[in-house]
Amino acid sequence: MSEEKPKYGWYVKNLILTFNIIGSFGLAAFIIGLILLGMLGVILSIIGITLMVLFLWPGLGLAAMNIILGKEDSEDWGMEMLSKIQSPSVLDIGCGTGRTAIKIAKSLPKGCHLNGIDIYNVNAISGNSLETVNRNAELEGVSDKSKFQYGSATEIPFEDNKFNIVNLSSVLHEVHDYEDKERAMKEIHRVLKPKGFLIIGEWNRYSWQLILYSGILCMVFQRRKYWDDLIRKHGFTILKYENFGGYGQFTVQK
Numbered sequence: 001m002s003e004e005k006p007k008y009g010w011y012v013k014n015l016i017l018t019f020n021i022i023g024s025f026g027l028a029a030f031i032i033g034l035i036l037l038g039m040l041g042v043i044l045s046i047i048g049i050t051l052m053v054l055f056l057w058p059g060l061g062l063a064a065m066n067i068i069l070g071k072e073d074s075e076d077w078g079m080e081m082l083s084k085i086q087s088p089s090v091l092d093i094g095c096g097t098g099r100t101a102i103k104i105a106k107s108l109p110k111g112c113h114l115n116g117i118d119i120y121n122v123n124a125i126s127g128n129s130l131e132t133v134n135r136n137a138e139l140e141g142v143s144d145k146s147k148f149q150y151g152s153a154t155e156i157p158f159e160d161n162k163f164n165i166v167n168l169s170s171v172l173h174e175v176h177d178y179e180d181k182e183r184a185m186k187e188i189h190r191v192l193k194p195k196g197f198l199i200i201g202e203w204n205r206y207s208w209q210l211i212l213y214s215g216i217l218c219m220v221f222q223r224r225k226y227w228d229d230l231i232r233k234h235g236f237t238i239l240k241y242e243n244f245g246g247y248g249q250f251t252v253q254k
């Protein structure tokens with residue numbers, strides 16, 4: 001009998017499939033172009049190279065990224081500030097299938113609690129649902145210290161000054177309108193206790209690692225300064241910025 005494992009899903013699986021299919025046509029056009037030679041061969045080769053750069057590169061790169069993430073052990077989050085707070089209560093916004101939220105829950109001392117919210121209507125991760133995150137929490141042994149529910153960053157379903165720590169891992173870039181990002185920052189400020197911590201993780205558009213993984217798709221993300229400005233504008237103090245292979249993490253205090 002096989003033991004059930006948590007399913008954290010693939011980020012942008014459908015997009016990866018589509019890009020790889022289109023990119024494969026590019027590869028075929030390139031090979032046919034090389035065989036044909038002459039003017040038609042040159043044109044086919046140019047079309048092929050263009051399709052490969054635009055589609056096959058991000059298609060294969062993002063597939064590789066998902067495979068690497070899938071092999072990553074669900075180790076402790078190691079959130080430095082957890083040890084500084086006596087009974088931390090944590091909110092993970094955009095928890096998805098729980099890849100990060102469950103790591104944080106595992107790191108929490110006994111008696112402490114994590115809440116996770118997500119709108120679950122963005123097709124950002126395969127199998128993204130409340131059922132999946134609840135099942136993953138059960139399988140990882142953290143259902144007693146975590147609770148997941150529907151909720152948006154722009155309208156957080158909790159009272160003022162409730163949390164010591166709010167975490168957003170790769171979420172804010174999916175809140176597309178700038179006004180909604182501002183709304184989310186105001187909501188985070190409201191639910192954080194005074195001196196509470198906010199962790200924001202976002203890919204940096206100009207990091208070579210992101211370019212390697214996603215090619216032209218790196219333009220979906222912002223540069224570091226964009227987040228820096230958004231954070232400061234809402235009355236937070238940036239304590240540090242760490243670069244984890246192109247994935248930048250801001251530690252911020254209210």
Ligand SMILES: C[S@@+](CC[C@H](N)C(=O)[O-])C[C@H]1O[C@@H](n2cnc3c(N)ncnc32)[C@H](O)[C@@H]1O
Pocket residue numbers: 011093094095096097098099100101117118119120121122124125128151152153154168169170171174175
């Ligand atoms: C790239 S996934 C990251 C998931 C998770 N944080 C992780 O580390 O695996 C982005 C998540 O943000 C969620 N999301 C997008 N907009 C949101 C919003 N306004 N409020 C809450 N969650 C949102 C999506 O549904 C998705 O689950």
